[in-house]
Amino acid sequence: MDEAGRTVAYASVNTMDGHCLNWDQAAVEGFRWKLKYFFMNPCEKYRVRGRKPWKLALQILKIAITTIQYMNLPNITVGxxxxxxxxxxxxxxxxxxxxxxxxxxxxxxxxxxxxxxxxxxxxxxxxxxxxxxxxxxxxxxxxxxxxxxxxxxxxxxxxxxxxxxxxxxxxxxxxxxxxxxxxxxxxxxxxxxxxxxxxxxxxxxCRDWNVIGMSGRNIQYTLFFDCITTVVCLASLILCSRSIISGIQLQFECMHFFWTFLGKNVPWSDRMEFVNGWYILITVSDTLTIVGTILKIAIQTKNLTSYDVCSFLLGTATLFTWVGVIRYLGYFRKYNILILTLRAAFPNVVRFCCCASMIYLGYCFCGWIVLGPYHEKFRTINTVSECLFSLINGDDMFTTFKNMQQRSSLVWLFSRLYLYSFVSIFIYTVLSLFITVITDTYETIKKRQQSGVPESELHAFLADCKDLPDSGMFKQENVPSPCLSCCPR
Structure with a gap:
């Protein structure tokens, strides 16, 4: 009787363990589908669940309205x-x-x-x-x-x-x-x-005015257009902010999932995959556009005269809006390698520029101190920096050499050594190394794409999902696994 009871109990334990193992596998697959859906592009999400690419449509609309708005910003022309x-x-x-x-x-x-x-x-x-x-x-x-x-x-x-x-x-x-x-x-x-x-x-x-045949419809149309711009940018700001928050929440969920089921910590590089820098850029652009549009309305209604601030806000917002569209070009394979190269090479480029800036600043201060009294382009530290940056780009070289005063033979000789060494170091060495850093990154990413080897643990985890976007597996919502609480690891 005791042996039979032990057999029944053992069978019950095996059944429970098998049930938990099945729940574990279902939870892993469900979370893998959830992650893969998160990293899909708008076209794939539309094929999977019919989700309209509203953010893409808003960005295209923003390009038109912000550019037109900045072009219509009035200039003061009085006579x-x-x-x-x-x-x-x-x-x-x-x-x-x-x-x-x-x-x-x-x-x-x-x-x-x-x-x-x-x-x-x-x-x-x-x-x-x-x-x-x-x-x-x-x-x-x-x-x-x-x-x-x-x-x-x-x-x-x-x-x-x-x-x-x-x-x-x-x-x-x-x-x-x-x-x-x-x-x-x-x-x-x-x-x-x-x-x-x-x-x-x-x-x-103006206090006392009289214009025959004047109509206020034009200014009303302009104000209406500005209001439309504000509404569109506000909608884009809300959608992108929601996507940023969703990405951060999914990041913490992924960290908990990897530690619970796989016993691993998510590396910092994989965690940053959930923080979309393009959305942050778009939110900054939307904020600048909204504030700039409000200032533009105040200028048109004769309440403010902050033309410079308004131009700065709308001009910078237009720049960020156009740059933000690069994100959607990355969904095409031929354009994607360029964007991946820029993103991967950015940390190395920043470190390289920090090292090169030490040499550059040394030449700036040296030229300002020694050549300042003898050359008009070296009178202030600002003009020295502008002059040296022009020399790096091959601009105005002959004039810089020729305008050096020859009142002191020692200073004239030093100026030649100074200019020749600067041009040689930065044009032939620094710029060549700078191009090499980007080229090596491009070749690395190109070989990685050809070999198909996952870049990180997160990509390797997603690569195990062989389901295509139109397979129907992503249409059902992910069900949270009860094994997170019932099955200790």
């Missing part, structure tokens, strides 16, 4: 200018000079005495009034310039203008207030005075 008036009197033009309070400089005796406290003197000129001799003499007396003490001269005035270009588009003309500041900078006391023009503009609705 009717006048000085500002206040109660019938023109606002004066202000001329101010900043100078040291006291300075006695005698270059011939090599002596000087300077009080570094800065003082400011201003004189005003009223436009629209003929300069009488007494007023002109008084103005010249108040504007005596002592170049030994002079630091800067600032000229400030205000102009008003009306933009009549919008009338031909049946829009209400805009009024502008330009605050102009011209600065003559003599702080270097080098014999050369730098000239700088600064212009701040305020846009507002």
């Amino acid at each position: 009717n200018h006048a000085y500002d008036k206040n109660e019938g009197i023109y606002a004066p033009l202000s001329v101010c000079q900043d100078f040291y309070r006291n300075a006695s400089i005698s270059s011939e005796n090599e002596t000087f005495d300077i009080d570094t406290k800065i003082e400011t003197e201003c004189a005003k000129v009223y436009p629209g009034q003929p300069p009488a001799e007494d007023r002109l003499e008084e103005f010249l007396k108040n504007l005596t310039l002592n170049f030994k003490r002079l630091l800067s001269v600032n000229i400030n005035f205000t102009l008003k203008a009306i933009n009549l270009r919008t009338v031909e588009h049946h829009e209400l003309p805009d009024c502008y207030n330009f605050i102009v500041m011209i600065t003559f900078d003599n702080r270097a006391h080098s014999g050369q005075i730098k000239l700088n023009l600064k212009n701040d503009v305020d846009m507002y609705q």
Whole structure:
């Protein structure tokens, strides 16, 4: 009796173990189908479950509307200018000079005495009034310039203008207030005075206007188009954000699955497969487009004048939108190898650029310190960097060599060694190595695709799924396995 009971009990245990093993296999296959469906392209998902590629359609629509929107961003083109008036009197033009309070400089005796406290003197000129001799003499007396003490001269005035270009588009003309500041900078006391023009503009609705035959339909159509752009980008932002969140959730689920069923940790490279960088780029593009469109609406309704900020947002959003479409080209085999090469080579390219930048910065600071007084392209660290970057691309080489002053034989010889070594190192060595890094990555990916060897454990796990997208195995939803809790590993 005891032997029979033990036989029945043993058979029950075997039955339960077999049941759990069957559940284990079903869970593995179900999760493998789920992962493979996640990494399918929109066309394959449509064949499997009839899922419409809404994100693809929105991206194509965004390309059109963001490009058209940026092209229609208005430019300030005004031709009717006048000085500002206040109660019938023109606002004066202000001329101010900043100078040291006291300075006695005698270059011939090599002596000087300077009080570094800065003082400011201003004189005003009223436009629209003929300069009488007494007023002109008084103005010249108040504007005596002592170049030994002079630091800067600032000229400030205000102009008003009306933009009549919008009338031909049946829009209400805009009024502008330009605050102009011209600065003559003599702080270097080098014999050369730098000239700088600064212009701040305020846009507002004209106070008293009358345009015959004007219609507000055009501006209404533009605002309606901007609203459509905002809605489309908001829908794209929601869909891409949802996909990013779903990918992150599936990443954690995959980590738990691999540890529970396979006893392995998912490598960091495989975990990043679930974080779609293209979706992140698209969400950034959508955010920039939405904010830029709101600023554009505010500009068109005469509430803001942030043209530069609006142009930056819409221009960058247009760039990201076009770049984001590359993701969908990757679904074609011939284009996919290019995208895989760029993605695989990116870490090596970044490391290579970090190493090359050390040499580049060394040449920048060396050229700035040694050649700055003798060559106009090496006066500031910014111009040095621009000059060297042009030399790397083979631009403006002869001018850079020729414009070096020959007042010092030592500096002239150093400049030749400096320029020849820089060109040789970066054009013949650094750029060649840079191309080699990308070429090696391309050859590696090409051989890997030809051999069919999985790149990682995640790809090897997915490769065991031999079911095609149209096989019907992916149409049913995945059922979670109870063996995750009932069968200890």
